[in-house]
Amino acid sequence: PISEAAPLGAALGLSIKGYKSMVEMQFADFVSCGFNQIVNNLAKTHYRWQQNADVVIRMPTGAGSGAGPFHSQSNEAWFFHVPGLKIVYPSTPEDAKGLLLSSFYDPNPVLFFEHKNLYRAIKGNVPTNNFTIPIGKAKWVKKGDDVTIITYGLGVHWCSNYVAENNIDATILDLRSLVPWDKEAVVEAVERTGKVVVVHEDNLQGGIGAEIAAWIGEHCFKLLDAPVMRVASINTPIPFNKDLEDNYLGLNELGEKLNELLNW
Numbered sequence: 001p002i003s004e005a006a007p008l009g010a011a012l013g014l015s016i017k018g019y020k021s022m023v024e025m026q027f028a029d030f031v032s033c034g035f036n037q038i039v040n041n042l043a044k045t046h047y048r049w050q051q052n053a054d055v056v057i058r059m060p061t062g063a064g065s066g067a068g069p070f071h072s073q074s075n076e077a078w079f080f081h082v083p084g085l086k087i088v089y090p091s092t093p094e095d096a097k098g099l100l101l102s103s104f105y106d107p108n109p110v111l112f113f114e115h116k117n118l119y120r121a122i123k124g125n126v127p128t129n130n131f132t133i134p135i136g137k138a139k140w141v142k143k144g145d146d147v148t149i150i151t152y153g154l155g156v157h158w159c160s161n162y163v164a165e166n167n168i169d170a171t172i173l174d175l176r177s178l179v180p181w182d183k184e185a186v187v188e189a190v191e192r193t194g195k196v197v198v199v200h201e202d203n204l205q206g207g208i209g210a211e212i213a214a215w216i217g218e219h220c221f222k223l224l225d226a227p228v229m230r231v232a233s234i235n236t237p238i239p240f241n242k243d244l245e246d247n248y249l250g251l252n253e254l255g256e257k258l259n260e261l262l263n264w
Helices: 005-016 028-049 093-105 116-121 154-165 183-193 208-219 242-248 251-262
Strands: 021-024 055-061 086-088 110-115 139-142 147-151 170-174 177-179 196-203 229-233
Touching (some): 005 028, 028 055, 055 116, 086 093, 093 110, 110 116, 147 154, 147 251, 170 183, 183 196, 196 208, 196 251
Parallel strands (some): 086 110, 147 170, 147 196
8 A cells, every 4th residue: 555654664663673674755745644753753762762763764856857746845854853863865876876875774764865857867877886975974076266055966966067057166065964964064165265055956944055054154154255145946835837847946046146146
């Protein structure tokens, strides 16, 4: 039967019996049907009675295919607030493999977000050996001197393409892991240019970019030459219509925000 709560509960039971469990949501949107299993049971089991919740949840996510509001959401921020969960979100095939293997080896519950649109759009060389990428370590996509972009997932490709097409000397930092996120790399990225924009596909309001921007403002204020900007999608459900979906996505504001920072 189609269910979200049942396999998540079974995965925790298997973990308690000493097994490693992996559950794949058909769409990340439907994880709401198993929300209690994740935010209360998986996230808090170790805190309550020192029992590992050795479970990985794969979450096909994101827009770009005109699939509408129940099959295209970016809902990583739902879980960002919950202690006890780790969240990873790769942007390349190599990172996907390395981070997935790290997630399997980690005894904690890990939510592994994988963008549906990148399944078909991105190709890359992937080592065939058993290798891992540490959870919590960002990747330097590009180092430049004019502006810093902090992003993850599809946002990495938005930003890489835009700065290449417009000859912008930008630093691009791919977080890769959202919980924990690489604060040391963020400080270095801020220090490089003093001008920062945080980019993600999720809605602007209450998005992960808000936490990162606030943290930068609190801990890196003396390094800044301009306000920290955010680029994200508008605060509406995602439309089915492809033209409306394109208008919904934060990519439309990327150029405007970068120009504002560059001219500050």
